[in-house]
Amino acid sequence: MTTDIESKKEKPNKTPKQKALSIIKTVLLYGLVFMVIYTAINWWRQPVTPANPQLxxxxxxxxxxxxxxxxxxxxxxxxxxxxxxxxxxxxxxxxxxxxxxxxxxxxxxxxxxxxxxxxxxxxxxxxxxxxxxxxxxxxxxxxxxxxxxxxxxxxxxxxxxxxxxxxxxxxxxxxxxxxxxxx
Incomplete structure (x- = not known):
């Protein structure tokens, strides 16, 4: 018979270096997603050359x-x-x-x-x-x-x-x- 404490798997604590890397990966991932969305919206909204532009x-x-x-x-x-x-x-x-x-x-x-x-x-x-x-x-x-x-x-x-x-x-x-x- 196991106790509640024994049944819970203990996760090892992350080192400060691992925490920092995790944060950096998250920021880069969100940054990449933002850039893709921003670029797509910018491309969609950009002006388009008229067939016969008045220059x-x-x-x-x-x-x-x-x-x-x-x-x-x-x-x-x-x-x-x-x-x-x-x-x-x-x-x-x-x-x-x-x-x-x-x-x-x-x-x-x-x-x-x-x-x-x-x-x-x-x-x-x-x-x-x-x-x-x-x-x-x-x-x-x-x-x-x-x-x-x-x-x-x-x-x-x-x-x-x-x-x-x-x-x-x-x-x-x-x-x-x-x-x-x-x-």
């Missing part, structure tokens, strides 16, 4: 912007955003910094962000100096089948090489632009 646009100040010509020498980042978008308030300063570095052409498209005067006021208030197209009705964004803001498109030779959404750190955007220039 000659006019910025809110009346200047012609030719995305095909800009993307001939270097990849061009097209950033879809809105003055009303809370996430864009986080990403737009990064885009402004990237544009100021002048390593790659940056063109932004402000979606449903008011009149040209309202957009100008917003850009001045936030000290944004990037080239901006005012997509007052959201037609350009709709043409690219945009689903969320912020969204990004990288063009090379007038063709979309990458599309992405959400918060993107500066290093990620620079890496993607560089990769588009190499491949």
């Amino acid at each position: 000659q646009l006019t910025d809110y100040q009346g200047q012609t912007v030719d995305l095909a010509a800009l993307s001939q020498d270097k990849p061009t980042l097209v950033y879809f955003w809105g003055t009303w978008c809370p996430v864009c308030r986080v990403t737009s300063p990064t885009i402004n910094t990237l544009a100021a570095e002048n390593n790659y052409p940056i063109v932004t498209i402000a979606i449903k962000s008011g009149s040209d005067q309202e957009l100008d006021s917003y850009l001045n208030e936030h000290n944004y100096n990037f080239t901006t197209i005012n997509d007052q009705e959201g037609l350009i964004f709709d043409d690219w089948q945009g689903q969320v803001t912020p969204s990004y498109v990288i063009l090379k030779d007038g063709e979309m090489t990458q599309g992405l959404t959400g918060i993107q750190p500066k290093w990620s955007l620079k890496l993607r632009l560089w990769l588009s220039s190499v491949f």
Whole structure:
């Protein structure tokens, strides 16, 4: 006859090293699952090149912007955003910094962000100096089948090489632009 104490199998205590390895494995597994899900959602939500994309646009100040010509020498980042978008308030300063570095052409498209005067006021208030197209009705964004803001498109030779959404750190955007220039 066995007692309750004897019937319970005692598990050996894990050493601190085994506990640490277990925690690291768990974090890596959850990180991998997160990255797979994030990548799938990003791929699903990314803008799509229209059949006949309008690449000659006019910025809110009346200047012609030719995305095909800009993307001939270097990849061009097209950033879809809105003055009303809370996430864009986080990403737009990064885009402004990237544009100021002048390593790659940056063109932004402000979606449903008011009149040209309202957009100008917003850009001045936030000290944004990037080239901006005012997509007052959201037609350009709709043409690219945009689903969320912020969204990004990288063009090379007038063709979309990458599309992405959400918060993107500066290093990620620079890496993607560089990769588009190499491949």
